[in-house]
Amino acid sequence: MAQYIMLRDDNAAMLSHRRGGTFRGPTAGIFGTEETLFPPPAPTIETRDLTPNDLRDASRDPSILSLARSMPTRLIEPEPLDDARDEDAVPAWGITSVGADTSPFDASGVRVAVLDTGIDADHAAFAGVTLTRADFSGSGLQDANGHGTHCAGTIFGRDVEGTRIGVATGVTDAVIGKVLADDGRGSSEMLFNAMRWVSGQENPARVISMSLGFDFPGFAERLVTENDYPVLLATSVALEGYRMNLRMFDALMSMIRRQADFNGGTLVVAAAGNESRRQISPDFEVSASVPAAAEGVVSVGALGQGDGGLTVAPFSNTNPVVSAPGVGIISARSGGGLRSLNGTSMATPHVAGVTALWWQALAQSGVPLTARAVEARLLATAITSGFAPGTDLMDRGQGLVQAPSAAMS
Incomplete structure (x- = not known):
């Protein structure tokens, strides 16, 4: 059983x-x-x-x-933690790179959702934001991990200690689903229940940000250690479970897309993953993981700053749809203050925030307001200039996402 x-x-x-x-x-x-x-x-x-x-x-x-x-899920953990030194981080460089600092839009009136480790609701970065929260992990609403707080801060956080951290600072309504416990672990039913909760509301979120993955290795290991499965059998069962969960995720995404005919829809943005190791070998590249690789999801790779321009972070998985700043990103620290982290987890909320800006821009332009229209603008306006020479197209996707400009107002 x-x-x-x-x-x-x-x-x-x-x-x-x-x-x-x-x-x-x-x-x-x-x-x-x-x-x-x-x-x-x-x-x-x-x-x-x-x-x-x-x-x-x-x-x-x-x-x-x-x-x-049911299979385990896990946090796409920041990589590498020991290189993300607060003193080396450049404040708001990601916000500037995506053009949010000069955009006339701030995502006012746009509802966003974050499915992660929860949020520090008392943090100064979220003052004035109505937070609708639900715990699917069984570990309580508060974010004792800090990952979800950091990601939420990048999407819609207010200035903290004179430092801008948020891309979409006009957001006043956010839905927070805690789908990972404080140790960064969860299970697929937690994620599916949260997606159903977010998309099924009368006022659905217009963008869902998630920085997590299905834990195939952890599933196989659990079958061996807890169920005494032989390694070969455990691998086979875990692989079939992985496939089944991908099909279920695709089915949920299909139902969300069908709702777009009635409520405009929701765009899902997910981290591509941090398993690549280009610092070891240029060929040590891992493709975008699930759920980022699922149909209809905007997967996100991470960028850093180099002497020759923007570079793909060595840990960033290849084949993302788009890319965004993900190295040395300063955002909210659970418990107060700020911290710097690296990861495709940090790039993803930049894209979620820019997506929220595009929802507002299209609402004011008279263009039919649907998730498909927003996604089309998001992809069409991504830029490929400013990258270091030799950057692989497969590593950066369509390019660096850009906020809507004054020309849209």
């Missing part, structure tokens, strides 16, 4: 009426029976212990849209 996650459609009877991602039902009109469009029913997520027979029965249930074995 093992624990499984089920993505279930509460209104399975309507599945046969699904056409193009919407649901139609007969209503009485002045000219007889008419068809009315309804939003797709919100999914529900259940977690159960299933035997092999239970699993077979569940796979035949038409109301279950996706099924996955």
